[in-house]
Amino acid sequence: MIAYLAGRVLEKNTNSVIIEVGGVGYEVIVPLTTFYKLGEVGSKVSLRIYTHVREDTLQLYGFMTEIEKQLFLKLIAVQGISTKSALSILSSMNADEVVQAILSKDIVKLTTIPGVGRKIAERLTVELKDKLRDFELAESTSYGFKSEKTPDAKALSVYQDALSALINLGYQRSVAETALKNVLSENPEIELTELIRRGLQTLSKVRG
Numbered sequence: 285m286i287a288y289l290a291g292r293v294l295e296k297n298t299n300s301v302i303i304e305v306g307g308v309g310y311e312v313i314v315p316l317t318t319f320y321k322l323g324e325v326g327s328k329v330s331l332r333i334y335t336h337v338r339e340d341t342l343q344l345y346g347f348m349t350e351i352e353k354q355l356f357l358k359l360i361a362v363q364g365i366s367t368k369s370a371l372s373i374l375s376s377m378n379a380d381e382v383v384q385a386i387l388s389k390d391i392v393k394l395t396t397i398p399g400v401g402r403k404i405a406e407r408l409t410v411e412l413k414d415k416l417r418d419f420e421l422a423e424s425t426s427y428g429f430k431s432e433k434t435p436d437a438k439a440l441s442v443y444q445d446a447l448s449a450l451i452n453l454g455y456q457r458s459v460a461e462t463a464l465k466n467v468l469s470e471n472p473e474i475e476l477t478e479l480i481r482r483g484l485q486t487l488s489k490v491r492g
Contacts (some may be wrong), residue, residue: 318331359374377397
């Protein structure tokens with residue numbers, strides 16, 4: 285399965301982009317929140333990918349951050365939420381707003397999303413309320429960081445991507461979170477690669 289693509293923008297449409305990677309063009313469906321962050325045709329781009337496979341189709345869905353991808357996966361796991369509906373939700377609000385609306389059971393706000401009626405909105409709040417607490421986006425203004433200042437979108441994206449990398453390496457979420465937040469408390473502007481490296485150093489000391 286394709287999970288990540290890095291290349292250049294070959295073509296842009298309102299709900300999709302073609303990314304050229306090694307001479308091959310991949311058509312990727314994207315929500316508007318990701319589309320608006322894409323550069324111009326010819327610019328470099330990297331996207332987190334969900335490969336949607338069915339008997340009669342194989343489609344790639346792309347997201348600018350890992351948190352958007354994970355939220356998309358949680359949305360389509362809810363009965364009645366198709367990939368089209370999930371894209372509509374993520375096109376109407378950013379990930380933070382979606383999580384806040386679900387955790388606060390804001391049915392009125394959720395029903396402003398095209399294609400989301402009251403029944404679907406209520407189902408989202410019931411089925412995802414506990415599952416979305418891991419995102420640490422809505423219930424604390426500091427997002428769990430050891431700082432009174434809320435991190436910007438880039439810092440939050442770096443943190444989520446680093447957390448995903450450490451979890452994929454076999455570390456428990458709670459342990460990985462603690463290590464990364466300790467590193468970020470010392471250097472909030474740290475880049476992703478360095479954050480992962482220093483996070484691993486911290487974790488190795490704990491294991492040692």
